[in-house]
Each structure stands twice: as C-alpha cells, then as structure tokens.
Amino acid sequence: SMKLPRRTLLVLCGPAGSGKSTFAARYFSAIPTMVVSSDYCRAMICDDPTNQQVNRDTFDVFHYIIRKRLFNGRFTVADSTALHAEARRKLWELAFHFGYLKCLVVFNVSLATCLERDRLRERQVGPQVIEYHIRLLQKALQEIPAEQWDRVYLLNEHDMEATIEIDP
Numbered sequence: 779s780m781k782l783p784r785r786t787l788l789v790l791c792g793p794a795g796s797g798k799s800t801f802a803a804r805y806f807s808a809i810p811t812m813v814v815s816s817d818y819c820r821a822m823i824c825d826d827p828t829n830q831q832v833n834r835d836t837f838d839v840f841h842y843i844i845r846k847r848l849f850n851g852r853f854t855v856a857d858s859t860a861l862h863a864e865a866r867r868k869l870w871e872l873a874f875h876f877g878y879l880k881c882l883v884v885f886n887v888s889l890a891t892c893l894e895r896d897r898l899r900e901r902q903v904g905p906q907v908i909e910y911h912i913r914l915l916q917k918a919l920q921e922i923p924a925e926q927w928d929r930v931y932l933l934n935e936h937d938m939e940a941t942i943e944i945d946p
C-alpha cells in the first residue's frame with residue numbers, strides 16, 4: 779500500500795516490457811496526465827516512439843514537463859526505464875529541488891517474463907534490448923540503496939498489486 783502526499787514524484791524503474799506503463803495506466807486512470815512518459819515525449823517530437831536518435835531532446839522535454847508539474851505542485855509519475863544511475867539522479871534532483879517526496883517503484887521482473895510480455899505486444903523492443911535492460915536492472919538494484927530515495931517499492935511479476943492513495 780502506498781499512501782503518498784500530493785507533492786510526490788513517483789519514479790518508475792524497470793526493463794522494457796516489465797509493465798511500467800500498464801501499471802501507470804491502471805493506477806492513474808482517473809487523471810492520466812499525472813503520468814509523464816518518455817516514450818510519449820519522444821513521439822511528440824519525432825512521431826516515432828522508438829527513434830533513439832532523439833534521446834537528448836526526448837529527455838529535455840520529459841524533464842521540462844516534470845519540472846513544470848512539480849513547480850505547479852502536481853503529483854507526478856515519471857514513466858521511463860530509469861535504469862541508468864544518471865537518469866535516476868536527474869529525477870531525484872528535480873524532486874529534491876521542489877521539496878517533493880522522492881519515491882522509486884522498481885519493476886523487478888525476470889528476463890523470461892519481460893521477453894514474453896514484449897513478444898505479445900504491438901510495439902516490440904526485442905530480446906537484445908531486454909537482455910541489456912535486465913543487466914542494467916541488476917546493477918540498479920545494487921546502486922539504489924545508496925541513492926537516498928525517501929521510499930523504494932519493489933514489485934515483481936507475481937505481485938504488482940498496489941493500493942495507491944494520494945493525500946488531498
């Protein structure tokens with residue numbers, strides 16, 4: 779159960795196909811604009827949610843939108859893989875800057891499950907990317923304890939049930 783203050787940045791972290799966007803859509807369906815997705819930012823600037831040539835601009839837009847939401851006191855979910863320490867640090871610092879609660883939700887999902895879920899979806903990233911992401915996840919799991927998140931929620935493929943309450 780996650781009981782979260784209004785001023786929370788909920789950072790999703792996990793491999794492609796681990797279920798981050800599905801989780802976000804499920805728990806924040808009432809106000810979908812709470813979820814800021816790096817894939818959507820990528821599509822907004824180049825009409826292609828898979829174009830890796832525009833990473834820099836994609837994350838400029840991603841961080842810019844998040845910054846404006848935090849400035850406005852809005853509860854925000856950051857939907858990106860956040861598997862690199864540098865990606866998590868940037869989001870951590872945005873939350874810190876605005877006095878937000880810094881929460882990390884880690885999708886600790888096995889390679890087999892990510893591969894299977896990727897295979898079944900429309901836009902596939904493929905096994906090579908997922909294998910790489912799983913290695914990054916293992917590294918992230920070692921790094922995260924020292925990163926000073928206020929809260930870390932570890933989800934796995936068998937247990938993605940959560941009750942999320944946001945203070946009025």
Ligand code: ATP
Nearest residue numbers: 793794795796797798799800801895896898899938
């Ligand atoms: P990406 O980083 O590529 O955006 P993602 O982590 O956002 O990936 P999703 O797109 O949410 O992953 O999920 C990948 C696929 O797995 C989807 O087809 C989705 O329907 C399915 N899926 C997600 N969560 C679950 C779940 N808990 N149980 C079964 N299938 C799931």
Ligand code: MG
Nearest residue numbers: 798799800817
């Ligand atoms: Mg996604």
